[in-house]
């Protein structure tokens with residue numbers, strides 16, 4: 104059976120040869136010390152953690168799940184010790200604010216570490232990632248006092264964070280939440296309401312749990328503009344920032360029994376006049392949460408990609424070993440009863456689809472992470488502004504397209520194993536179950552598509568796309584003298600042209616028909632995803648061609664990348680044409696049915 108192998112070579116190639124991460128870091132004073140050597144050392148260590156600490160408790164965690172007993176949640180065997188080791192290794196506060204004990208590392212680095220953690224053990228990864236998201240929001244919007252009291256322990260992994268948005272009647276539409284915040288007359292608030300589906304809402308991994316809760320003051324404006332953000336600790340703390348024995352009035356009512364990520368506690372949380380502290384400004388809660396959401400959404404794309412990679416590793420090992428049938432070109436292993444299934448074109452279709460999308464998905468995630476790093480660290484305000492625009496455009500696509508392709512890859516991996524893929528022992532059925540949620544939480548993928556099409560494209564009149572197109576043009580310009588790239592660049596130019604034409608058409612039709620944006624949105628997100636994957640493949644191809652010329656080149660590795668890129672262009676990219684046609688066909692066929700006809 105395959106055990107997870109951290110994909111360090113692919114990651115290093117992307118960071119060093121494709122994205123020249125060290126050059127980017129060197130140009131920003133706060134990341135200048137992140138050298139190639141440091142990156143290599145951190146990645147190697149992270150790889151060991153994923154392989155040796157997280158992967159060994161993945162299947163057992165899935166089998167055991169979490170236990171609930173009268174408000175107390177106990178995690179699966181091995182999780183508590185693993186979290187302690189993970190925290191002591193400094194992984195929880197890796198990207199944290201250095202003023203409060205974080206390590207200030209760039210997101211480009213932590214993104215690939217997250218991907219490995221998700222691949223090795225998605226349930227475990229969620230405990231750490233929720234904490235990272237909560238600390239990020241707190242460090243950007245919390246008062247100095249809140250930051251000083253909470254951040255150091257959260258970075259240490261002694262306390263963990265959550266985000267409490269969803270309510271029984273309010274998921275996508277947070278404007279209608281009912282959780283109330285009543286001012287206590289001092290600087291605290293009395294928080295009451297029920298939140299559901301709260302990841303890591305209660306568990307035994309840390310001494311304290313710090314909930315970030317969306318709630319409304321009684322006189323707040325209706326809808327999303329009346330939402331505020333509060334910090335509600337499980338145990339109240341004293342002025343020195345130490346836990347008191349005083350439990351706050353927040354209690355886990357139950358945990359969910361669910362399809363996947365079974366070792367991650369998904370909790371109903373009841374706030375019953377709990378003491379809360381305002382984070383940021385009143386009525387700005389949703390926009391404060393969005394700080395964290397860009398990072399959390401990136402994580403969900405990484406979850407899809409990580410599980411895809413874990414599935415690919417299992418499937419590829421199996422396809423080399425499993426013998427069934429003969430190769431269409433004639434027997435390849437005459438001394439055996441049959442050939443390995445890797446000889447069959449259809450099995451290669453599945454494996455190459457997985458590999459091509461995993462590499463492009465990882466590259467897109469790194470590209471989006473590099474923009475997040477620029478928004479945080481770049482000294483030039485113009486560069487920061489440009490990066491913010493790219494983040495706004497890229498994140499919904501990365502979240503939805505990578506998690507969709509990730510789930511698809513897990514199913515393809517399962518298919519490569521035939522009946523064995525359906526059996527728990529091989530791990531693929533767990534990967535399929537664990538990957539599914541990434542398409543749903545942090546805003547369902549349909550909502551990401553709507554955000555991309557509506558807010559980020561039609562409402563900005565295509566302005567954000569122009570910023571991306573400039574980046575693409577700059578890349579094309581840089582490759583004009585590379586003869587081997589010209590055939591690929593031609594395809595890329597066609598893809599870009601198609602995206603521009605489709606965008607212009609949707610923008611012009613949107614004002615005539617209110618259903619056009621929603622009708623176009625999913626196919627448009629997929630078209631944008633496919634075009635971005637094509638952009639990523641252009642960059643990987645260019646780096647592979649350049650690397651082949653260097654003295655230390657690993658020719659076989661680079662050659663494999665080039666072949667995978669050509670597969671992407673010839674077999675996956677053509678789908679863009681049918682997506683464009685789907686969008687051009689408009690809303691009519693979607694809206695024609697009456698309610699009774701469904």
Ligand SMILES: Cc1cc2nc3c(=O)[nH]c(=O)nc-3n(C[C@H](O)[C@H](O)[C@H](O)COP(=O)(O)OP(=O)(O)OC[C@H]3O[C@@H](n4cnc5c(N)ncnc54)[C@H](O)[C@@H]3O)c2cc1C
Pocket residue numbers: 266267268269273274275276299300301302303361369540543544545546547548549550553
């Ligand atoms: C395992 C798990 C963990 C979770 N963890 C957390 C957590 O830690 N914190 C937290 O706050 N929440 C959490 N959630 C909640 C999660 O984020 C929501 O389930 C998700 O955002 C969707 O909300 P919903 O389930 O209410 O679906 P709904 O909002 O009811 O949507 C149902 C469907 O309708 C579509 N839809 C809704 N509105 C529109 C629209 N305007 N236009 C087009 N389509 C629309 C959606 O795309 C979706 O397909 C978790 C959920 C699960 C299952």
